[in-house]
Amino acid sequence: MSIEQRRLLTVRLTILQYVICVLFAVLAVSFWVIQVVQHQKFQEMAENNHQRTLGLRAPRGVVFDRNLKPLVQNRRSFSISIVREHSQDMNRAIRLVSSALGIDEGGIRATVERHRREPSYRPITIVQDATAAQVASVLARRLELPEIVIEQVPTRQYPESMAAHLFGYVGEVTDSQVNDQEGLKSGDIVGQSGIEKIYNSKLMGADGARRVVVNSVGREIRTLDEDQPIEGTRLQLTIDSEVQQAIEDGFDAIGLNGASVVLDPNNGDVLGLTSHPAYDPNTFAAGVDRATWASLNSDRDKPLTDRALQGRYSPGSTFKMAVALAGLEEGIITPDFHVYCPGHAVFYGQDFACWRKSRGGHGSVDLRTAIERSCDVYFYTVGNMLGVDRINKWATALGLGVKTGIDLPNELQGLVPSTEWKRQARKEKWYSGETISVAIGQGQVSVTPVSMAVYVSALANGGTRLTPHLLKAVDDGSGWKPASPPKQESKLAIDPDMMRAVRDGMWMAVNNPSGTGGAARIEGHDVAGKTGTSQVISNKGRQAAKGKTDRNLNDHGWFVFFAPRDNPEIAGVVFLEHGVHGGNAAMVVHHILDTFFAKKEGRPLPPKPVLKPNMNPSMG
Amino acid sequence: MFERRLYYHIDWALLIAVVALCALGVVMIFSTTSDPTRGTSHLYVTQLYAIALGLGAMLVTLTLDYRTFSDKSHLLYFALCGLLVYVMFFGTAQMGARRWIQLGVVNLQPSEFAKVGVALVLAKFFGEQRGSPGAAELAIAGGLTLIPVALIAKEPDLGTAVTLLPIFLAVAYLAGMRMRVLGIICLCAALAAPVAWKFALKDYQKSRISTFLDPSQDAKGAGYQQIQARITVGSGGLSGKGFQQGTQGQLRFLPVAHNDFIFSVLAEEQGFAGVLVALGLYLFVILRALQAATLAKDRLGSYLVLGVLASFTFQVIYNVTMSAGLAPVKGLTLPLMSYGGSSMIATLAGFGLVLNVRMRRFTN
Secondary structure, three states, rough: OOOEEEEEHHHHHHHHHHHHHHHHHHHHHHHHHHHOOOOOHHHHHHHHHHHHEEEEEEOOOOOOOOOOOEEEEEEEEEEEOOOHOOOOOOHHHHHHHHHHOOOOHHHHHHHHHOOOOOOOOOOEEEEEOOOOOHHHHHHHHHOOOOEEEEEEEOOOOOOEEEEEHHHHOOOEOOHHHHHHOOOOOOOOOEEOOOHHHHHHHHHEEEEEEEEEEEEEOOOOEEEEEEEEEEEEEEEEEEOOOOHHHHHHHHHHHHHHOOOEEEEOOOEEEEEEEEEEOOOOHHHOOOOOOOOHHHHHOOOOOOOOOHHHHHEEEEEEEHHHHHHHHHHHHHOOOOOOOEEEEEEEEEOEEEEEEOOOHHHHHHHHOOHHHHHOOHHHHHHHHHHHHHHHHHHHHHHHHOOOOOOOOOOOOOOOOOOOOOOHHHHHHHHHOOOOOHHHHOOOOOOOHHHHHHHHHHHHHHHOOOOOOOOOEEEEEOOOOOEEEEEEOOOOOOOOOOHHHHHHHHHHHHHOOOHOOOOHHHHHOOOOOOOOOEEEEEEEOOHHHHHHHHHOOOOOOOEEEEEEEEEEEOOOOEEEEEEEEOOOOOHHHHHHHHHHHHHHHHHHHHHOOOOOOOOOOOOOOOOO | OOHHHHEEEOOHHHHHHHHHHHHHHHHHHHHHEEEEEEEEOOOOHHHHHHHHHHHHHHHHHHHHOHHHHHHHHHHHHHHHHHHHHHHHOOOOOOOEEEEHHHHEEEEOOHHHHHHHHHHHHHHHHHHHOOOOHHHHHHHHHHHHHHHHHHHHHHHHOOHHHHHHHHHHHHHHHHHOOOHHHHHHHHHHHHHHHHHHHHHHHOHHHHHHHHHOOOHHOOOOOHHHHHHHHHHHHHHHHHOOHHHHHHHHOOOOOOOOOOOHHHHHHHHHHHHHHHHHHHHHHHHHHHHHHHHHHHHHOHHHHHHHHHHHHHHHHHHHHHHHHHHHHOOOOOOOOOOOOOOOOHHHHHHEEEEHHHHHHHHOOOOO
């Protein structure tokens, strides 16, 4: 090798040497930047890669009746979810899942779309409470469908056909609920009505989580740690399941729609509450399908409406005790005050009929008899003497026309009119003639069944307007603690003699042969009660509409009751929509009271009754 | 033949560094492929056999004078081209590429040996020239390189084919090719790139390059490996997650971790510290070999050393860059560390030649 060649070689090799050193230095710096400077970022990305946090849904609190008999429980169910992160091709996955499960592709697509802004590793539930066949069908296609996961979740289980509106139902949280309420996140299952809604924060519990390591195809390798879910607070309700069942059976037997609320008149405990027709909350527990939801909403009988709290009807003759007490306490009448009922009476130039007009009226009646036989003329007269404002004052004090404050959502307010109300709402003067209809609970008077239960409880307990409530005690895992009862709304100072006169009238209505509520009589238990008929349409209107409408134009029937007359233990109301008259409601009440006293005395409970409602309009 | 005194001139430091890299490779292969839940894989054992065979091959390339090899280099060259042609028609296909010749239980990958063959034939060709190579010589040498390049690219194995080009460039450069010519070649390559893009590259190759420029456009497909590679390296941190504690490699977020991405696994489990050790070893090996080229007794020796070193260095730098997600993903292994028998044997045989040249720097 020549010197020249050697030099060229050395120079060029030296250059190469430097170039390589520089390249390696660049590599080292690059690794330093990635591994040391940006370590945090890549560390997180690596963890997101291989760690998944899977939610473990907390079971909602079990709901018991007052004797700690479980009413609403949880059962295990399977839900099928889709994890977008594991998916190469969502369209294909949705198509496959749809055919595997036999459910509508559009529905799945809509569900996935609704959750599209959530992190892609979070499972989106497409089928709740999947059937064994659906689970098996998905498991069989596991390899084709790596994006599908099957989770075991607790699902609400409600007693069959019992107190649906009271328990309410659960459903996936809506967007507006997430925005409005602290601590809720998308995908949570929350109470949407009834007890489930009002005590949702107690019932919900705390969801747990499981952190798992997954490999590149999403298969779980091992569990890193697990936060056990905490079951929601258990609730003890004031409901007596036997009484509740008796109410349900009574409605079943009578075959009419309506509502009933039964209270302990001493403290406002709700012993039973129902609204018919009902729905099955279990269908909501696992996510209601669109067809069921649509049919529930479009049903003309409105099964989703809680008639006990949201139905407003004229109280009819059940209102008469309020008028009676007003007259007595305002000093306008005494229990001995007599009115002669010829079957009708004329006030302000207008003729007002008594319901017994066709049989020549009631003759001369005092207060007790007027209540017993529900004489309209008597109360027209007393009402006219009182004026609407004093009727309003006493009816309101007894709980009518105001909200009761029961611990259930969406209670509506009834109406007991006054001159003030008419001036404000209608911008009109009150006409004295209007008072006459109000005095027998017609006209503008409207009440909810639950407010009627408060009213009759006040009659039973001597004038205390109670706040009905459902929650008796709670157990958040540390034992039962009594729930603080709501404070009484008001205690009226009512002369006991006056009160006794009204109660006597109610007792006679049930126990005298000429009373209107004989169907509710139970020997030895001194049942007191009062029937009521609420006109759906005026008699003239009914004639005019005959044959022109398929709407049910039958009057509604009421029966309010308490028992025993002295020291009452139970009070309440049964309302029958288009039940024609209160006597039919009294039949249902009979079964409720029979059950209540049988249970109390340790007798065998009466069997489910067979009731034949009298659909012939005749009573008041 | 082998004379006893030559033994003292063996570059033990280079040999030890090379063996250390092989050992590091075996450890990392063991770490990524042994899965306690699925029973231990025997890939690392296979790799140990390959190293043993490679050391045997090294002994052969060390023992005979390198001039003997270069004298016969044309025969070796034709034999290799023949094998490459054979592979094209009768080779064993895996994953859409026909690269292997089945020899009983072993699969031989002739393209790996082509690197040594091309280094030998180019060293001989330029060694016989006097003065700086002219256009004609460059054209002939280029042609000699491009034949195996084309054959390998046809398999298709564009990655390995490309590693042959640095051999030509490096040896021609050392032989005194004018820098201007080198510039022109680079310019031509730059101009040819769009043409190659349009006509020569397959769709999957195009997608690899386009996703390299923007990995997020196809985070599940071609960009996936690149993103995962960077996560793997970055999550390793300064000191790494520990032996077999890497999540990226162990849980298979990174494909072919024991092969193309062995360096990513090293970076994940041994951290920046491990990276520095490995890079240091590679740099030492390369510089030490360059020293051998400087010390060589004749131009043939220098060219041969640089030829062997060129494809090795190119592959090391490219693979390490790719391991960090900084270069498009190509099926290029990391010499000495990646799993793969043919590559190991061919690389060790190549280093045998490097040792050979240095060892015989005083003989005549």
